[in-house]
Amino acid sequence: MGYSIIVLVKQVPDMNAVRIDRATGQPVLSDQRVISSFDEYAIEEALRIKEAHGGEVVVVSAGPPSVKDAIQRALGMGADRGVLLACDQINDFDTLAVAEILANHLRGMTYDIILCGQNSDDYATGHVGPQVAELLGIPHISSVTKVELDGQQLTVHRDTEEGKQVVEVGTPVLLMAMTGLNEPRYPSLKGIMAAKKKPIEQVSVTVPEAGARLRWGEPFVLERGSAGRILQDVPAAEAAKELVAWLREQKLIPTG
Amino acid sequence: MAADGGVLIVGEATEGALRPVSLEIVSAGRQVADSLGQPLVAALLGSGIESAARELARFGVERVLVVDDPRLAAYTAGATTAVLASIARQLEPSVILIPGTTAGRDFAPRLAARLRTGLAADCVELAVEDGAVVAVRPILGGRVQTAVNLGGSRPQMATIRPGSFEKATASGSEGTVEPIPVDLSDDDLRVLVKGLVTEESNGATRLDQAPVIVAGGRGLKEPENFQLIEELAAELGAAVGASRAVVDAGWRPHHEQVGQTGQTVSPRLYIAVGISGAVQHLVGMQGSDYIVAINRDPDAPIFKIASFGIVGDLFEVVPAVIAELRAAKA
Numbered sequence: 001m002g003y004s005i006i007v008l009v010k011q012v013p014d015m016n017a018v019r020i021d022r023a024t025g026q027p028v029l030s031d032q033r034v035i036s037s038f039d040e041y042a043i044e045e046a047l048r049i050k051e052a053h054g055g056e057v058v059v060v061s062a063g064p065p066s067v068k069d070a071i072q073r074a075l076g077m078g079a080d081r082g083v084l085l086a087c088d089q090i091n092d093f094d095t096l097a098v099a100e101i102l103a104n105h106l107r108g109m110t111y112d113i114i115l116c117g118q119n120s121d122d123y124a125t126g127h128v129g130p131q132v133a134e135l136l137g138i139p140h141i142s143s144v145t146k147v148e149l150d151g152q153q154l155t156v157h158r159d160t161e162e163g164k165q166v167v168e169v170g171t172p173v174l175l176m177a178m179t180g181l182n183e184p185r186y187p188s189l190k191g192i193m194a195a196k197k198k199p200i201e202q203v204s205v206t207v208p209e210a211g212a213r214l215r216w217g218e219p220f221v222l223e224r225g226s227a228g229r230i231l232q233d234v235p236a237a238e239a240a241k242e243l244v245a246w247l248r249e250q251k252l253i254p255t256g
Numbered sequence: 257m258a259a260d261g262g263v264l265i266v267g268e269a270t271e272g273a274l275r276p277v278s279l280e281i282v283s284a285g286r287q288v289a290d291s292l293g294q295p296l297v298a299a300l301l302g303s304g305i306e307s308a309a310r311e312l313a314r315f316g317v318e319r320v321l322v323v324d325d326p327r328l329a330a331y332t333a334g335a336t337t338a339v340l341a342s343i344a345r346q347l348e349p350s351v352i353l354i355p356g357t358t359a360g361r362d363f364a365p366r367l368a369a370r371l372r373t374g375l376a377a378d379c380v381e382l383a384v385e386d387g388a389v390v391a392v393r394p395i396l397g398g399r400v401q402t403a404v405n406l407g408g409s410r411p412q413m414a415t416i417r418p419g420s421f422e423k424a425t426a427s428g429s430e431g432t433v434e435p436i437p438v439d440l441s442d443d444d445l446r447v448l449v450k451g452l453v454t455e456e457s458n459g460a461t462r463l464d465q466a467p468v469i470v471a472g473g474r475g476l477k478e479p480e481n482f483q484l485i486e487e488l489a490a491e492l493g494a495a496v497g498a499s500r501a502v503v504d505a506g507w508r509p510h511h512e513q514v515g516q517t518g519q520t521v522s523p524r525l526y527i528a529v530g531i532s533g534a535v536q537h538l539v540g541m542q543g544s545d546y547i548v549a550i551n552r553d554p555d556a557p558i559f560k561i562a563s564f565g566i567v568g569d570l571f572e573v574v575p576a577v578i579a580e581l582r583a584a585k586a
Contacts, residue, residue, distance in 0.1 A: 018396050027400045029396075094374055095365065095375065096373075121397070122396055123395050123396075124395070125365070125375075127377060130363070130369070131365045131366065133366065134337075134366045134370055141333075155450075159510045161357060161464055162270070162511070163452050163509075164509075165449060166452070166453060167447050167448060167449050168447070168448040168450060170446065179503060180503070180506075213373060213406075213408040214374040214408060215405040216402055216403070217402055217403035217405070219400045221400055228547075228564055229563070230562065231565065231567065232554055234568070236569070236573045239566045240579070240580045241580055243566060244577065252546060
């Protein structure tokens with residue numbers, strides 16, 4: 001028994017290390033590549049389900065050879081095996097083409113639950129999860145903060161503007177992991193050593209007909225508006241008085 | 257597809273009432289429809305939404321397609337995608353614009369995949385060039401933007417970040433309201449909505465509708481100190497917001513989170529307390545009319561977008577502000 005779980009992982013440049021080149025005004029991405037942060041929640045949840053109920057966790061990632069490092073890290077956290085869908089041009093495609101690459105391979109795999117992050121750190125569209133689910137003809141649930149399993153029936157909590165919504169769904173299903181779902185573990189030294197012996201299957205993919213649905217322009221850096229009135233080295237009581245007077249001037253609080 | 261059947265926008269209603277974001281999407285749609293010289297058509301899905309649909313028709317929309325069915329009472333991606341795909345196939349719109357809310361971000365990619373068309377996420381500006389929609393969207397954590405030309409496929413689809421467009425105002429003319437029959441299969445209804453976990457949403461003012469928000473961040477040091485935020489919010493009749501750091505730390509529920517992975521808000525007044533202003537927070541609140549920042553660090557990025565800032569110890573400043581507000585009322 002147990003669950004067949006697939007985790008979709010994206011490798012991204014470390015967003016904390018994005019620089020702006022002063023000469024060109026262009027963003028410069030870090031060479032440091034990491035697993036997109038929401039995908040770590042997805043991996044962690046897959047591992048917790050496996051630990052509680054048994055099963056297998058397979059990590060699937062599409063991209064250039066460097067993606068192997070991301071898969072390796074997931075294996076170090078405890079995933080059982082990896083699949084690398086080799087595709088150097090992955091960043092030239094729109095999300096639907098990426099979803100096709102993933103779905104084309106997933107069709108040949110067994111799964112009860114597919115997990116991925118709510119969105120990626122770099123382009124943050126949040127499209128690939130729902131699009132993979134659509135292409136596979138299975139339901140998806142986004143903004144997932146809690147998963148409870150009862151056989152092939154799931155009770156899932158998801159974040160909405162109104163608060164936490166509770167939904168029920170059967171397998172197979174794709175779940176998109178959100179902040180609050182869990183606290184991802186770090187790979188242990190033992191885990192990292194064990195990961196070296198775990199299999200990573202390399203698959204060359206047929207590049208889908210992207211058809212240039214979208215054309216991207218050059219990125220540009222946002223200009224910040226000019227600063228307003230800033231009080232510094234003013235005693236708290238005085239600053240508070242000035243703020244309240246200002247709020248009243250702007251008609252942001254009722255004039256007393 | 258001929259794909260000149262107009263610009264289709266998707267409105268939102270909860271419990272029969274039109275959500276404010278619907279009027280923002282009207283403005284976005286109006287701009288594109290006028291540029292293309294095409295009619296603006298709105299779709300509204302839900303249960304018991306006749307009056308909401310009639311209201312929407314007063315804001316300068318030529319047609320409102322109403323899909324009113326008990327099975328649409330609670331939003332699900334499956335049913336919404338099925339209904340809108342069917343509308344899109346009949347109407348053949350050139351453009352579909354969807355609010356970038358929890359629901360919109362959830363079903364839009366699925367709908368785009370079903371229609372085999374491109375989709376730009378979370379757009380903040382729209383323009384039309386040679387019949388193609390060009391959208392501007394933030395990337396790389398919000399510090400950088402890029403333009404996306406959607407002209408390569410039809411319909412051209414985009415989700416629009418809430419707060420990016422002004423709300424439409426009522427126009428003199430009234431659009432037609434047309435009921436649309438629903439055809440849903442079991443496959444469209446595989447996700448069953450049980451309801452909200454009420455204890456977490458009790459009494460809370462919804463952030464996206466609050467005219468005033470007081471938000472707290474890591475500068476509060478301890479979860480108990482959020483009481484200061486709650487007291488200040490109570491004085492101002494404001495909703496309480498939080499930064500990602502404190503939500504991640506478990507101090508506050510996620511529905512209070514403002515920022516890229518939380519809610520995008522654009523209240524009249526936003527007061528940021530002990531929030532340094534990481535880009536991922538700024539993108540969620542920079543559309544606020546007035547921003548007040550209270551922070552110890554004079555170099556905190558939040559001061560760069562603040563209309564009024566106080567550099568100081570929030571544990572001194574906030575109680576002083578509360579006292580001042582109370583004195584003003586007395």
